[in-house]
Amino acid sequence: MLSEVLLVSAPGKVILHGEHAVVHGKVALAVALNLRTFLRLQPHSSGKVCLNLPNIGVKRAWDVARLQLQDTSFLEQGDATAPTAEQVERLKEVAGFPEDGANPEHLAVLAFLYLYLSICGKQRWTVEDLELINKWAFQGERVIHGNPSGVDNAVSTWGGVIRFQQGKISSLKRPPALKILLTNTKVPRSTKALVASVRSRLLKFPEIVTPLLASINAISLECERMLGEMAASPALEHYLVLEELIDMNQHHLNALGVGHALLDQLCQVTMAHGLHSKLTGAGGGGCGITLLRPDLEQPEVEATKQALTDCGFDCWETSIGAPGISVHSAASLDAPVRQALVGL
Structure with missing residues (x-):
């Protein structure tokens, strides 16, 4: 009791x-x-x-x-x-x-x-x-x-x-506590339907989609390796690599057909402020994440958040690698x- x-x-x-x-x-x-x-x-x-x-x-x-x-x-x-x-x-x-x-x-x-x-x-x-x-x-x-x-x-x-x-x-x-923006486009979507659409595209274009999936796998592995290096001695160069990986993955996800016009807008708004974003999760709307480099001044972060809010999105500044249940x-x-x- x-x-x-x-x-x-x-x-x-x-x-x-x-x-x-x-x-x-x-x-x-x-x-x-x-x-x-x-x-x-x-x-x-x-x-x-x-x-x-x-x-x-x-x-x-x-x-x-x-x-x-x-x-x-x-x-x-x-x-x-x-x-x-x-x-x-x-x-x-x-x-x-x-x-x-x-x-x-x-x-x-x-x-x-x-x-x-x-x-x-x-x-x-x-x-x-x-x-x-x-x-x-x-x-x-x-x-x-x-x-x-x-x-x-x-x-x-x-x-x-x-x-x-x-x-x-x-x-x-020992993952690094990376700072990010989490942005909700407020577009509802069905994970089940999006997963089915990717499977359908794979069956229709196997020689095109199979390499895309392999490339996404390589992006995950490279990100894992980079996070391991950052645990020992983080440097700005690591963040630049993570930004490249984010851009490549976002393009792949669009090629798989799980993008959305508002997710594209999210990426364009943050890119205008020198930041890099990608969808997270099923896509088709939902949320996106934006990496915040440690050299960013807070006024620039606030300006980016305001620009996203002006688009009608909800935006939170947070960090990843948080502790589990506490x-x-x-x-x-x-x-x-x-x-x-x-x-x-």
Whole structure:
């Protein structure tokens, strides 16, 4: 039983290189962002378990006694196992959702209920439990995305920089804390549809697309090598190489058909300020990343952010290589974060 407030956080993630190529067995590099999601667990005597997700407007509560009376034999408590379609349907009944309850808000609630009922309040927090946390996070991903790669949950659990290839995940040692801009074009897209479109283009033009995927793989490997060198002794020359890799990868992704006019605009706006950008993730809209060299003056960074904001984009200045899941005390948090958590 939790006897005091527990505050934990996990970082967001972006793909540095290897989008879409990773689906075809190539290397991808994923990095943890210094933009974090916080979870606050607080005991109270109301007899209810309450879920509050303010960013997506979800606030639900369940009577604990009634949850305990629910037939949860369809769940396998204790082991991080993949939820079946039948289990998801039964969870919808517990949540009181309609049969088509598959919007993002409903899926978030289903993921919470699945983890809550399966783990059954068993709380452990040691370094050795990180693998267990990672496995449970993966199952939550499967509730929402169906067949995820495992990259997102691994990066958020372990932090730093992750190398992913054909299901095998390893962490890069001592990655440099590169500063970037993360920009959201606000264009929605379907990862599933974009992956299918690349596969279709590969089948239609195998002699053209296969070398593109091999080249993206080479970009990931060169970036990995460069990050290794920077861990020992970072220099401006390393950043110039990273900028070249970013430009080449962006051109390849456009050739694969996963670009977007607003992503092109993002790249053009940052290039006008001497900066280099690429899409991150599935493409077709979504987000892009911009590398910030250490020789940049802050006024130039602010001018770039303002130019992107003037395009109607959302823009955040952050860094990559952030630590993974962490436990916090209230005193260790910045004042704005403490204030934001008060209402949770």
